Amino acid sequence: MSAYKVIECDIKNEEYIIAGLIDMGFPREQIEVHPSPVPLAGYTGRLGRQKANIIVRRNHFKKATKARYNADLGFEKVGDGYKTHINSEESGWWKSKEPRFKQVAATLHVTAQAKKRGYHVTKVKTGDVVKLKLTKNY
Amino acid sequence: MAKHTIEVIIPLGGTIESEVHGILGTACETECAWIDKLGKLVEHRKTADSGKTRKVALVKKVNT
Numbered sequence A: 001m002s003a004y005k006v007i008e009c010d011i012k013n014e015e016y017i018i019a020g021l022i023d024m025g026f027p028r029e030q031i032e033v034h035p036s037p038v039p040l041a042g043y044t045g046r047l048g049r050q051k052a053n054i055i056v057r058r059n060h061f062k063k064a065t066k067a068r069y070n071a072d073l074g075f076e077k078v079g080d081g082y083k084t085h086i087n088s089e090e091s092g093w094w095k096s097k098e099p100r101f102k103q104v105a106a107t108l109h110v111t112a113q114a115k116k117r118g119y120h121v122t123k124v125k126t127g128d129v130v131k132l133k134l135t136k137n138y
Numbered sequence B: 001m002a003k004h005t006i007e008v009i010i011p012l013g014g015t016i017e018s019e020v021h022g023i024l025g026t027a028c029e030t031e032c033a034w035i036d037k038l039g040k041l042v043e044h045r046k047t048a049d050s051g052k053t054r055k056v057a058l059v060k061k062v063n064t
Helices: A014-024 A058-065 A088-116 B026-031
Strands: A002-010 A031-041 A047-056 A073-078 A081-085 A120-126 A129-137 B003-010 B016-021 B040-047 B055-063
Touching: A014 A031, A014 A047, A014 A073, A014 A088, A031 A073, A047 A058, A047 A081, A058 A088, A088 A120, A088 A129, A088 B003
Parallel strands: A002 B055
Antiparallel strands: A002 B040, A031 A047, A047 A073, A073 A081, A120 A129, A129 B003, B003 B016, B016 B055
16 A cells, blocks of 8 residues: 655754755855844844844845845744744745745755665755655665 | 665655655555654545555645
């Protein structure tokens, strides 16, 4: 018998978020990581009530989005997952980048879990699709 | 020594699709139970096997 499954999961690992941001073009040194959430700056530069643990500050973010006004981009740890904080001005940019961001996170997640279980992982990327081959002797 | 392979496809958006080859019977479900733990299982259905190799197809979604 075979099976077909659909599974939804949250990104629970900060390393995956950082890797996704680096893949977007942000240098690692521009990505802040805080054990406790710190305030995010709005498009005026003033710190607001929203907080996040992983942050790309607005001055770095502006170069990437080329938007006229930029707020900080942040990821707040909520429970065992993360909530994304993004200003409406950059929501279009985020919407265009998010699919790739999720793909990077999913790839790292599968790879890490497979290696933990003794699989040999071979990555083959074809166009916009990532292909992984997991092999194991038993 | 027996070998099994899981082929994983991850398109933009982070959906994870996988096919398992080389494991027969209930051992397939047992060996691949870890895949379910990558997230929340929202759909699971058994499909007919074809050929000599047992297959499991899995589709997963990763949300931020």
